[in-house]
Amino acid sequence: MNIGDVAERSGLPAKTIRYYEEIGLIAPRRAANGYRSFAEADVHKLAFLGRARALGFGIDDCRSLLQLYGDDGRTSAEVKHIAEDHLERIDAKIAELTEMRATLARLVHACAGDHRPDCPILADLARAEGRG
Amino acid sequence: MNIGDVAERSGLPAKTIRYYEEIGLIAPRRAANGYRSFAEADVHKLAFLGRARALGFGIDDCRSLLQLYGDDGRTSAEVKHIAEDHLERIDAKIAELTEMRATLARLVHACAGDHRPDCPILADLARAEGRG
């Protein structure tokens, strides 16, 4: 299977697949003409990676997850540990964004949005002492 | 004022301040010895930038906000527009993360996290057809 077919089947762009090979996440064979020659297992791995990435796992986590996936001696505790750490990072990010959102929404709400120059948003940015 | 003092007063690392000069957000004078020589207005601008960045505005937005801030002929509508766009992007990001979080939390919950290899997390990544 050539990279185009694999891209279609895995849902990942060809560029990304080449990149994943470059950083050692997959290692497809090569045909005599130099083209990458993908096996079903590669497609499977790539789909796995696509789903892990879609859940927000970083490349390093993906590497670990893939390794655990292929390791019969793994424990589910190892996998869970990675996922829990990631969950914490997501929660932290959500909390951060939620705080931003609250401040921003308050400012947007306070701003008339008309032709006049007076603007609570700029006022807040220019001098944020007193409130968060 | 030298960059170190400005860093302390604005809360931004000296590296970042140099970077902001490089990309044209600020333009401090230079002393005879080549050192950057910051005025109060520069410190003010940097603090403004720091707060805008803390609200998640991108550098381009910061540039626009700074420009509007210094423009007496601005309208609050222009400022509000930038903020509303940004608010939408934040909401989209929160929604994305919240969805990730939901899936991930479900998987983590379903995983025993013990010494055995069976793991719903890996199972889901390996074959995610049927559920989101």
Add this chain to the structure above:
DNA sequence: CATTGACCTTCCAGCCGGTGGAACCCCTAT
């Protein structure tokens, strides 16, 4: 058999918003 066009290859550059480090200059205190 030559050409077209879709595919594949490699390599280099860029995105965002900095951050780290090397190599060097400047200023003050001892």
Add this chain to the structure above:
DNA sequence: ATAGGGGTTCCACCGGCTGGAAGGTCAATG
């Protein structure tokens, strides 16, 4: 004179790709 704590420039790197140039390969045409 020297030590140290500033400052300066420049270049490389982070994540995770993405775009594009330059060129090789292949199947189907005229």
